[in-house]
Every structure is written in structure tokens, then in C-alpha cells.
Amino acid sequence: MASIIDGKAISLAIKEELKKKVRELKEKGVRINLAVIQVGDNPASAVYVRNKKKGCEYIGIGSLSYELDKETTQEELLDLIRELNAREDVNGILVQLPLPSHIDEDTVIRAIDPKKDVDGFHPQSVGALCIGQPGFVSCTPAGVIQLLKRSGIQIEGKECVVLGRSNIVGKPMSILLLRENATVTIAHSRTRNLKEVTGRADILIAAVGRPKMITRDYVKAGAVVIDVGINRDENNKLCGDVDFDDVAPICSAITPVPGGVGPMTVAMLLYNCVASVTIGQSGAIS
Numbered sequence: 244m245a246s247i248i249d250g251k252a253i254s255l256a257i258k259e260e261l262k263k264k265v266r267e268l269k270e271k272g273v274r275i276n277l278a279v280i281q282v283g284d285n286p287a288s289a290v291y292v293r294n295k296k297k298g299c300e301y302i303g304i305g306s307l308s309y310e311l312d313k314e315t316t317q318e319e320l321l322d323l324i325r326e327l328n329a330r331e332d333v334n335g336i337l338v339q340l341p342l343p344s345h346i347d348e349d350t351v352i353r354a355i356d357p358k359k360d361v362d363g364f365h366p367q368s369v370g371a372l373c374i375g376q377p378g379f380v381s382c383t384p385a386g387v388i389q390l391l392k393r394s395g396i397q398i399e400g401k402e403c404v405v406l407g408r409s410n411i412v413g414k415p416m417s418i419l420l421l422r423e424n425a426t427v428t429i430a431h432s433r434t435r436n437l438k439e440v441t442g443r444a445d446i447l448i449a450a451v452g453r454p455k456m457i458t459r460d461y462v463k464a465g466a467v468v469i470d471v472g473i474n475r476d477e478n479n480k481l482c483g484d485v486d487f488d489d490v491a492p493i494c495s496a497i498t499p500v501p502g503g504v505g506p507m508t509v510a511m512l513l514y515n516c517v518a519s520v521t522i523g524q525s526g527a528i529s
């Protein structure tokens with residue numbers, strides 16, 4: 244049976260480290276504020292925003308909350324971002340996605356000052372990641388690296404397969420694994436012989452958004468399996484992209500859903516907020 248990678252415990256350890264750092268900064272007169280913008284009333288977004296604000300409170304940083312009506316125009320949202328870009332007391336700006344369909348997400352992401360881009364979605368942050376320069380790293384993939392490292396799982400030299408190529412998970416995930424000297428394959432919906440490809444992985448990262456798609460026939464015996472997916476199963480119960488009960492008996496380590504990657508995303512957002520004032524735009528913790 245696999246060992247279960249406990250994202251809750253690891254994220255708590257990171258938050259405790261950050262809490263200490265925030266306390267030290269406060270003693271030097273440095274205060275950190277994150278601006279969180281939500282447009283409309285998507286219930287899942289409301290939960291994510293609440294967790295992020297709770298995280299800020301826990302480590303002792305301020306959060307400024309902007310809950311905007313779903314009819315808010317793109318120009319009104321951009322005006323708010325420009326105002327927050329200019330404010331010296333605001334260190335990070337987070338716009339919760341998805342946005343209503345009349346607002347162009349790319350335009351909004353580009354409007355955020357890269358120095359305050361704590362989500363790591365701005366093209367400048369993504370470019371910096373690709374060429375190994377300092378910059379904010381997208382929180383979920385950064386969290387996966389921390390889960391692996393803090394569980395004592397070696398990444399260097401391993402065959403890693405990332406299933407999914409989205410801009411916020413799959414692509415940055417593969418770059419981060421490459422940075423850790425893994426041999427990386429990215430698989431997606433057009434990949435042929437998918438089971439053969441994923442079956443080569445020493446470390447398999449599933450980020451497809453398909454409930455319980457990954458059964459044991461996709462997984463090499465003894466592999467490490469990281470499940471990024473957050474889905475609902477046929478009984479409306481939260482589940483990942485991996486069929487946990489089927490895969491856990493044959494792999495060496497696995498993340499549960501919930502309690503695996505999810506809590507790490509918030510921890511890494513908080514890390515990015517603190518990094519914005521301590522060490523510039525540092526990216527992931529080494």
C-alpha cells in the first residue's frame with residue numbers, strides 16, 4: 244500500500260514558517276497586504292477566495308477584499324487593478340478566475356503589475372519561469388514541487404509525466420520538474436497510446452479535470468502519483484483525476500483528494516505574498 248502524502252500537514256508547516264517570517268517583518272515595520280478581487284458570485288470561487296483570505300489572516304498578513312457585481316465592466320475592473328498597482332501598501336493582487344464571459348481574462352492578467360502578480364499568471368512571470376529567471380511561480384505547480392520535496396521524494400533524474408497542458412497547471416508544472424532535473428513528458432488529449440506514456444512515469448502528475456480517469460492500468464507499479472484534479476463524482480462527492488482506491492495499492496506514494504494538492508495552492512499563494520517583500524520575486528522555495 245502506498246504512503247499517503249499529507250498536503251494538509253505539509254501546507255500547515257509552510258504556513259507556520261511564513262507566520263514566523265511575517266512576525267519578523269512586522270518587527271522591522273514591514274506589513275504585507277494582498278488584494279483579492281472576485282467578480283460575480285460563482286460559489287466555487289467564493290470558497291477559494293474565503294480560504295485565501297483565511298490563510299492571510301492565519302499568517303498575519305492583511306487582505307483587502309473586492310467583491311464586484313457580475314455586471315462589472317472590463318474597464319471598471321481594469322481601473323481597479325491600475326489603482327491597486329499604484330498603491331504602495333498593496334503587495335499582491337489576485338483576481339479570482341474564472342471571470343464572467345464579457346471580460347477577457349488575458350487582458351486582465353496582463354494589467355496586473357508583474358511585481359504584484361502573486362498568482363504567477365502574467366506573461367512576464369511565465370517567461371521568467373521558462374528561462375530560469377526570478378519571478379512568481381504559479382501556486383499549484385509550486386505546491387506540487389513542495390509536496391514531493393518535503394516527502395523526501397527525489398525528482399532529479401526521474402521520468403516524470405505531466406498529464407494536462409493548461410497554462411496554470413500542466414505547462415508550469417513541466418517547467419518546474421525540468422528545473423529539478425527530471426526527464427519530463429507532457430501528455431494531453433491528443434497523446435497517442437496514453438497508458439503506455441503514463442505507464443513509464445516514476446512520478447505521474449494528473450491534471451486533466453476528469454473524475455477518477457486514472458486507474459491502475461495507467462500507472463507503473465511503485466510510481467509516485469500526484470492528483471491535481473478537483474472534480475465531483477457521480478454522487479456529487481469531491482474527487483480527483485485519479486481513482487484513488489484502485490491506484491493506491493500499486494503505487495509507492497499518492498496524494499488524496501481532498502487533502503493533497505489543494506491546501507498547497509493556498510500555502511504557495513501566501514508564500515508568494517511574503518516573497519514579494521522579502522526576497523523580491525523569488526518563485527518556489529528551494
Ligand code: NDP
Nearest residue numbers: 383407408409412431432450451452471472473504505508
Ligand atoms: P484544463 O481543462 O485547462 O486542462 C486539462 C488538460 O487535460 C488539457 O491539457 C487537456 O488536453 C487534458 N485532457 C483532458 N481530457 C483528457 C483526456 N481524456 N486524455 C488526456 N488528456 C486530457 O484544466 P486545469 O489544468 O485548469 O485543471 C486540471 C484539474 O486540476 C481540474 O480538475 C481542476 O479543477 C484542478 N485544479 C486544481 C487546483 C488545485 O488547487 N488543486 C488548481 C487548478 C486546477 P488538451 O490541451 O489537449 O485539451
